[in-house]
Amino acid sequence: xxxxxxxxxxxxxxxxxxxxxxxxxxxxxxxxxxxxxxxxxxxxxxxxxxxxxxxxxxxxxxxxxxxxxxxxxxxxxxxxxxxxxxxxxxxxxxxxxxxxxxxxxxxxxxxxxxxx
Numbered sequence: 001x002x003x004x005x006x007x008x009x010x011x012x013x014x015x016x017x018x019x020x021x022x023x024x025x026x027x028x029x030x031x032x033x034x035x036x037x038x039x040x041x042x043x044x045x046x047x048x049x050x051x052x053x054x055x056x057x058x059x060x061x062x063x064x065x066x067x068x069x070x071x072x073x074x075x076x077x078x079x080x081x082x083x084x085x086x087x088x089x090x091x092x093x094x095x096x097x098x099x100x101x102x103x104x105x106x107x108x109x110x111x112x113x114x115x116x
Contacts, residue, residue: 002026002105004096009110012086016114020081022096022107030054030074032100036081038092038112045095049081064090086114 008020020036035050049070051058058070069082079096091114096107 002098002100002103004098004105004107006094006096006107006110009094009112011113011115013116014087014114016086017082017084018086018112020083020094020096020110020112022079022081024077024079024096024098027098027100029077032098034070034072034079035097035099036070036079037095037097038090039095039109040089040092043092048094051079083112086112088114090114 003025005023006020008018010018012018031053033050033052036048037045038048039045047061048064049058049060049068051070051072055072060068067085072079091112093109093111095109098105
């Protein structure tokens with residue numbers, strides 16, 4: 001079965017960095033675009049970044065462009081989100097997503113809190 005397991009969240013001060021990881025299994029990881037979403041309290045889930053199957057042409061939300069970097073290691077079936085210059089407004093639960101031809105799958109989420 002498809003599994004997406006996020007890790008790497010935590011509490012960080014403004015201006016700090018975190019790297020999220022999402023380990024995938026149960027499908028041919030190298031064939032699919034992978035995405036990171038986030039959901040802050042009281043807000044809708046929003047797309048943060050996406051990366052194509054071969055790792056090219058990443059897309060970013062305007063609010064994170066220049067600060068976040070999405071990457072993937074197809075040999076390890078893992079997608080990453082490097083988050084730099086974090087701001088309090090980046091506080092949210094971050095979710096890994098795989099939009100497969102037979103269904104849309106989500107991880108359990110990892111909490112990122114940016115606070116002094």
